[in-house]
Amino acid sequence: MDSLYLAWCYLNYNKVRTFILIGCITIIAALPLALEILLNESEHQLVLRAESSPLLIGAKGSALDLVMNSLYFSDEVPETITMAAAEQVMDSDLAAPIPLYIRFKARDFPIVGTSLDYFDFRKIELTQGGMFTVIGQCVIGAEVAIKLNLVPGDFIVSSPETLFNLAGVYPLKMKITGVLAPTHSADDLAVFVDIMTTWVIQGLGHGHKDVTKTTDSSVILKREKGNVTANTKLMQYTEITEDNIDSFHLHGDQTDFPLTAVLAVPYDEKSGIILQGRYLEKETPYQIVRPKEVINTLMANIFKIRNVLDAVIMLVGTATLLALVLVFSLSLRLREREIDVIFKLGCSRATIARLLGAEIFIIVLISGTVCAGLLALVLQYDQMLVRNLFI
Amino acid sequence: MIRISDIDFRYPSGEFYLSIPSLSITAGEKVAVIGPSGSGKTTLLNLVAGILTPGKGSVSIGNVEISSQHDRARRDFRITNIGFIFQDFGLLDYLDVQDNILHPYRITGALNLSSDVRERAHILAEQMGIADKLNRHPTDLSHGERQRVAICRALLPGPKLILADEATGNLDPKNKVHILELLFENVDRHNATLLAVTHDQELLPHFDNVVNFNEFLQTETL
Numbered sequence: 155m156d157s158l159y160l161a162w163c164y165l166n167y168n169k170v171r172t173f174i175l176i177g178c179i180t181i182i183a184a185l186p187l188a189l190e191i192l193l194n195e196s197e198h199q200l201v202l203r204a205e206s207s208p209l210l211i212g213a214k215g216s217a218l219d220l221v222m223n224s225l226y227f228s229d230e231v232p233e234t235i236t237m238a239a240a241e242q243v244m245d246s247d248l249a250a251p252i253p254l255y256i257r258f259k260a261r262d263f264p265i266v267g268t269s270l271d272y273f274d275f276r277k278i279e280l281t282q283g284g285m286f287t288v289i290g291q292c293v294i295g296a297e298v299a300i301k302l303n304l305v306p307g308d309f310i311v312s313s314p315e316t317l318f319n320l321a322g323v324y325p326l327k328m329k330i331t332g333v334l335a336p337t338h339s340a341d342d343l344a345v346f347v348d349i350m351t352t353w354v355i356q357g358l359g360h361g362h363k364d365v366t367k368t369t370d371s372s373v374i375l376k377r378e379k380g381n382v383t384a385n386t387k388l389m390q391y392t393e394i395t396e397d398n399i400d401s402f403h404l405h406g407d408q409t410d411f412p413l414t415a416v417l418a419v420p421y422d423e424k425s426g427i428i429l430q431g432r433y434l435e436k437e438t439p440y441q442i443v444r445p446k447e448v449i450n451t452l453m454a455n456i457f458k459i460r461n462v463l464d465a466v467i468m469l470v471g472t473a474t475l476l477a478l479v480l481v482f483s484l485s486l487r488l489r490e491r492e493i494d495v496i497f498k499l500g501c502s503r504a505t506i507a508r509l510l511g512a513e514i515f516i517i518v519l520i521s522g523t524v525c526a527g528l529l530a531l532v533l534q535y536d537q538m539l540v541r542n543l544f545i
Numbered sequence: 546m547i548r549i550s551d552i553d554f555r556y557p558s559g560e561f562y563l564s565i566p567s568l569s570i571t572a573g574e575k576v577a578v579i580g581p582s583g584s585g586k587t588t589l590l591n592l593v594a595g596i597l598t599p600g601k602g603s604v605s606i607g608n609v610e611i612s613s614q615h616d617r618a619r620r621d622f623r624i625t626n627i628g629f630i631f632q633d634f635g636l637l638d639y640l641d642v643q644d645n646i647l648h649p650y651r652i653t654g655a656l657n658l659s660s661d662v663r664e665r666a667h668i669l670a671e672q673m674g675i676a677d678k679l680n681r682h683p684t685d686l687s688h689g690e691r692q693r694v695a696i697c698r699a700l701l702p703g704p705k706l707i708l709a710d711e712a713t714g715n716l717d718p719k720n721k722v723h724i725l726e727l728l729f730e731n732v733d734r735h736n737a738t739l740l741a742v743t744h745d746q747e748l749l750p751h752f753d754n755v756v757n758f759n760e761f762l763q764t765e766t767l
Contacts, residue, residue: 156651156658160640167639167682495635498596500624501652502617509652 157505161512171485172517178478179521180528182471186464187525188532192543193460195536197453200226203339204449206276209249209418209426211239211433214441221448224254224415226340226541227264231257234412237349239440241409246432248425249418250275255352256414259313260328263298266344267352273334275419278341282306283332289354289402290394292328292347296336297538306330309393310345312355326355327393338537353404353411354394361394361402418442486510546572546706546738547593552602552612554592563588565602568756572607572705575729575739577749580758586742590708593740594627595619606706621655628699628737630728632711634691636683636698643679646670646697656702669697672734673727689720693727700731707732709741713748725751 165172203225212220213233222228234255243251252275255267266272270285282299283306286292294304304310312326328347336342353359376383394402404411420426433442486493493506532539549568555561563585570576578586591597592604595611598619604612606626611619629635636645644651646666650658670676673693675686683691692712699707712728713721725748732739741752749755 160651163644164639491633491635492637495631495637496648496652498591498594498629498631498635499649499652500620500627500655502620505652 157508157512158516160509161516164513165516171481175478175481175517176521176524178474179518180524182474183521184525184528186467186471187529189463189467191529191532191536192540193456196540197456199339199537199540200449200453201446204445207417207445208420209429209442210415210445211235211243211251211418211440211442212415214439217441217443217448218452220415220441220443221445223256224417225445227256227266227344232414234414235416235440236409237411237413238409239413240416243416243418243429246429247421248429249420252417252419253349253413254415254417255349255412258352258355260292260310260345261302261313263295263302264344265292265312265352265355266346267349268346269349272346272417275417276337276341278337279335280332281335283330286331286346286348286351288394288399289348289351289359290326290328290399291331292345292351293332293334294330294346295334295342295344297342298345299333304330304333306332326351329393340541343541349413350404354402356412358406358411359402359404361398482514546570546574546607547740548603548605549593550603550605552592552599552604554588554597554599561585561588565589570738570740570754572738573733573736574754575732575752576741576754576756577752578740578742578756578758579744579746579749584758586758587710590710590740590742593706594629594708595623621653624649624653624655625702626705628702628704628707630692630695630699630707630709630712632714634683634688634695634715636691636694638682638684641680641682642670642675642686642694645683645694646701648698649702662701666697666701669701669731672731673697688715688717689724692716692720692724696724696728696731700735700737703735705737707737707739707741709739711742711744713743713745718747721745721748722751 204221207225210220210224212224213235215233216230219228219230219232223230223232237253240251240253243249250271252269252271253267254272256264258265273279273285280293281296283293292310294302294310298304302310308330309327310330312328314325328345328351334341334346350359418426418429420429430442430444432438433440496506496509497503547568547570549565551567552563552565554563561583578589580586588597592599592612593606595604595614598612602612603610606622609622611622614622637648640648643666646669647658647662650656650662656662667676667679670679673696675690675693675697678686678690678694683694686694692715695712707728709728713724716724728739729751739752743749
């Protein structure tokens with residue numbers, strides 16, 4: 155008997171119905187499983203990163219925004235603090251401060267302004283080139299290099315914060331000096347620069363022609379006793395090179411320059427607790443958080459949402475399955491004449507049931523295969539999907 | 546060939562009752578069954594085919610008393626010894642013509658689908674003039690062509706008995722005679738017996754014998 159052959163003929167002839175059934179079953183099966191994989195992966199990524207980041211100091215406000223921005227480079231930029239916060243940690247002798255200024259982007263990838271200590275702390279190594287040594291240079295994460303097809307020696311330009319602000323800061327063309335090894339974390343998708351470079355991007359530091367030596371009178375507004383005032387015609391450099399690096403300078407006191415956070419790495423557990431205690435005073439403009447605690451709170455909330463989501467998926471799945479049963483039983487009614495003919499020809503009821511069972515088997519088999527393929531794809535790209543969808 | 550002795554049949558709903566004291570059809574005979582709608586003509590075919598079993602009496606085909614056999618034996622006997630032709634052809638739209646003709650072989654273990662059977666199906670299709678339509682689906686065929694496919698399906702296992710339930714009922718007058726001639730020709734070629742229900746009085750002269758439910762049998766609608 156050729157139950158599978160006949161079932162295949164039927165399904166092949168009724169292609170639209172078959173595709174709809176396969177689609178419905180695949181979605182019912184794949185959706186909760188894919189969601190489970192992605193949620194598990196996001197939990198894994200969030201917790202792992204949070205556990206490896208002991209203390210974070212930032213402006214008072216949302217602890218979650220602070221952690222998400224500092225650890226996962228999310229778009230939500232917290233209130234800024236100043237470089238003084240980092241120096242305060244350094245002066246405490248309780249922890250090593252790693253300044254972070256994460257606000258700008260280059261071709262949709264976050265620019266992380268920090269110090270070289272960051273790479274030692276995260277144990278990130280280079281696969282190509284070397285670390286940035288002067289302002290205007292950068293190293294890129296492994297996935298940035300792959301996605302943008304960049305290698306050391308190439309350039310990447312920072313994105314202006316607002317395109318329509320003509321008086322705003324010019325984009326900075328940064329030379330790539332190295333590519334970082336993959337870490338399967340947010341670091342793979344970031345462009346790292348020295349903290350001073352981010353201040354240059356913000357316009358707090360810049361380089362231009364020496365106005366005291368220029369002879370172009372259309373640039374000079376006023377010249378008196380060694381003080382020269384230039385107008386906006388004075389060209390600012392948009393790239394820091396060996397030739398113009400000496401002309402780059404910062405205006406003002408560096409301790410007042412902005413940071414989004416300071417990653418504090420206590421020398422020991424006791425130092426960490428003491429440091430944390432120092433930020434409990436109401437007068438301090440800073441907050442200090444343990445990222446692990448913040449993420450645990452977040453995960454507890456996600457867990458609640460996940461339960462609700464699971465219940466919704468179960469309900470929708472049950473409703474869809476019932477609808478499928480209805481579709482199938484209605485199609486049986488439509489096929490009553492066909493079943494009667496087959497029976498009259500000499501086919502047993504059991505064989506008729508086997509024929510219908512073969513149809514269900516093929517549909518479930520194809521749905522299962524498609525579902526497995528989809529889940530394999532989700533598993534393959536879960537880290538990327540989590541970073542793009544959840545973090 | 547067919548011997549019916551003193552049978553009584555009543556559907557479970559109890560609304561219809563059929564009683565046939567005696568009916569014999571000899572091998573190779575072509576017999577028409579006529580009578581008004583609801584008189585029990587199709588019930589007679591179902592009793593002969595072993596689809597229904599009488600409450601009393603016996604139905605024998607050749608040496609086999611089909612009415613006393615178990616379900617499975619009746620089914621196996623039916624699919625190997627009886628060919629069924631339906632008024633609405635009973636073809637499956639999702640199978641092409643070739644698969645429709647071979648269909649009985651795909652739904653039972655009693656028949657073995659070999660290359661020889663496929664060859665015979667092709668020859669039969671040629672004889673019925675549908676060899677060029679083997680890869681088409683029934684929905685692509687005319688009514689006459691569909692009935693030829695149904696006849697091929699009924700004849701392929703080489704049955705000794707063909708049961709036709711208003712086989713020409715859906716055909717135009719020209720096609721009716723033509724299909725009937727084809728059916729007779731192939732029944733003769735296979736040395737089979739034909740028991741055909743019909744409403745068409747014009748076709749009766751083509752048959753060897755006629756069973757008239759009005760005159761010959763005792764039926765009763767309760």
